[in-house]
Amino acid sequence: MAKKSVWSDNRFWQRTAAWITGFASVLLIWLTFDTSGQIVMGNDADLQNGVTKRVPGPTVINYKITYEMDAKRKHEVPVIGEKEMFFGKDDWNEEEAAALLHLGKLASQTKNCMNCHTLLGNGAYYAPDLTKAWLDPAWQETGPMQAMTGKSTKEEAMAEFLQNPSKYPTHARMMPNLGITADEAKGLVAFLKHMSSIDTNGFPRNFGKIQGAVNGK
Numbered sequence: 001m002a003k004k005s006v007w008s009d010n011r012f013w014q015r016t017a018a019w020i021t022g023f024a025s026v027l028l029i030w031l032t033f034d035t036s037g038q039i040v041m042g043n044d045a046d047l048q049n050g051v052t053k054r055v056p057g058p059t060v061i062n063y064k065i066t067y068e069m070d071a072k073r074k075h076e077v078p079v080i081g082e083k084e085m086f087f088g089k090d091d092w093n094e095e096e097a098a099a100l101l102h103l104g105k106l107a108s109q110t111k112n113c114m115n116c117h118t119l120l121g122n123g124a125y126y127a128p129d130l131t132k133a134w135l136d137p138a139w140q141e142t143g144p145m146q147a148m149t150g151k152s153t154k155e156e157a158m159a160e161f162l163q164n165p166s167k168y169p170t171h172a173r174m175m176p177n178l179g180i181t182a183d184e185a186k187g188l189v190a191f192l193k194h195m196s197s198i199d200t201n202g203f204p205r206n207f208g209k210i211q212g213a214v215n216g217k
């Protein structure tokens with residue numbers, strides 16, 4: 001009897017399929033645990049001890065965040081620096097900070113920011129991605145937004161813009177007034193500041209190319 005080629009052997013394909021399925025399952029389970037471990041939110045103790053977490057705790061709003069080139073990883077990463085004031089205080093405790101972020105998150109959902117913007121890549125492409133909006137040089141002392149809104153801090157300028165966006169047209173497209181209250185605006189700015197501190201592996205890719213975004217003060 002002529003020897004049958006291995007390629008036309010049913011048993012060979014059955015075994016191959018079983019091995020590949022088994023290997024892929026193990027790999028997926030391992031990756032799931034690895035990812036969960038990496039994206040778990042840090043806490044205040046981490047921040048005080050300078051422990052770097054991919055998703056820092058809510059009290060990161062007490063700290064200055066800059067965007068720096070990481071030569072080894074070949075993209076920018078958020079760097080948490082010294083303490084800085086956020087709406088007049090730099091000692092938001094874990095509960096207060098978490099409550100403020102929660103308010104901001106709820107406001108971002110009820111006002112549907114994602115209808116126009118992307119947050120961490122999710123949403124619409126009508127308006128700029130908000131993942132690193134807090135680090136946008138436009139809001140810094142040297143940028144136009146503080147003068148335009150008549151505010152002397154980044155957070156107050158952003159909160160003012162969010163409450164009255166149609167008063168401050170900066171691009172060809174304008175953001176409409178969404179009826180955002182002063183409290184919601186404060187929460188939203190905290191939400192945006194926290195989001196900018198997340199290490200997103202350099203996403204969005206084009207953000208670091210904005211003049212002044214990297215090594216910004």
Ligand code: HEC
Nearest residue numbers: 108111112113115116127133136169170171173174175188
């Ligand atoms: C109907 C569409 C629309 C919705 C909904 C919307 N925006 Fe905007 N937003 C825009 C447009 C367009 C711009 C750019 C125009 C400008 O800067 O004047 C903008 C700009 C911004 C900026 C400035 C971006 C930067 O990098 O400096 C921030 C911050 C912002 N929006 C936050 C929000 C938040 C938070 C929400 C949800 C509460 C929201 N937007 C909902 C359309 C929208």
